[in-house]
Amino acid sequence: MKNLNFKNSITAFLLIASAIGFSQNKSSNTVSLDVFYSKIQAEKKPQIIDARGPEEFALNHINGAVNFNLESKNYAEQIAKLDKTKPVFTYSIGAGRSVWLADELLKNGFKEAYSLEGGIANWIGSGKPFYSNSKSKLTLAEYNKIIAENKDILVDIGSVYCGACKKVKPVLExxxxxxxxxxxxxxIDLEDNTQVIADLKTIKVFPTLILYQNGKIVFKKEGFENLKKEVDVALAVR
Structure with missing residues (x-):
């Protein structure tokens, strides 16, 4: 019965998520990168769950993570293989699927479950160890060269799988x-430039927008609210 209820709650979540998209949720089980990382380090065999889709997981993920796709038919069976007495660490592209999963695990008898604030963006963007199946198209040296050679430059850092990142595109246009x-x-997308995002060691969430003038940062913002206005103000006072 518990597995059935768990499966039903997954179905309900997916129906809601498909209608409104995965949000940047927070709960009492969402923890900072430092807390998340230190707790993982304290475990001999940490139970790390990547709650993104299989295609996202195949491109990049936290070392040692396993992919629990919410849409898979054997999802409940995967959960049943976990040790309820030990912590479970979840993450996604931001803090939508992973927050829901951590909360749901606790409701179903797990002792500890934590969701990573900022998700994979925060982990890789802070330079923590990760797996990637491709080499970045852009190196940090090339990035710095672009910044140095252009008077005014706006950098958009995100992911093709990030809902909020997609909303930035028409603003950029x-x-x-x-x-x-x-x-x-x-x-700069995570999928094509994983290493340069890691090398920057300054990204905590997707999307992140950075405006440079003469090689110096004028503003760095997480999310795209008022982006056009801030760019207009910055360029008007050059």
């Missing part, structure tokens, strides 16, 4: 249409 060649826009 509006900015590009207004400023043309006077403002260089560089888009």
């Amino acid at each position: 509006t900015i590009k249409a207004q400023y043309g060649n006077n403002l260089k826009i560089v888009e």
Whole structure:
């Protein structure tokens, strides 16, 4: 009966998520990167769950993680293999699926379950150890060269699987249409440039927008709210 209830709650969650998208949720079980990492280090064989889709997991993931796809038919069976007496560490692209999963595990008798604040963006963006199946198209040296060679440059760092990152694109198009060649826009996705995001050691969430002028950071913002306005203000006072 417990497995059936767990499966039903998964189905309900997926129906809601498909309608509104995965949000950047928080709960009492969402912990900072430092706490998440230290707790993992304290375990001999940490139970780390990547709650993203299998295609996302195949591209990159935390070392030692296993993929528990919420949409898989044997999801409940995968959960049943976990040790309820030991901590479970969950993460996703942000803090949507992983928060829900950690809360659901606790409801179903698990002693400890933690979701990583900022998800995979925070982990890789802080330079923690990870697996990637491809080499970054852009190196840190090349990134720094682009910054140095352009007077005004706006960098968009995100993921093709991030809902909020997709909403940035039309804003960038509006900015590009207004400023043309006077403002260089560089888009860096996790899937193509995992290592350079790790090397920057400054990304905690997707999307992150950074505006440089003459090689110096004018602003760095998490999320795209008021992005156009902030770019206009910065470029107006050059």
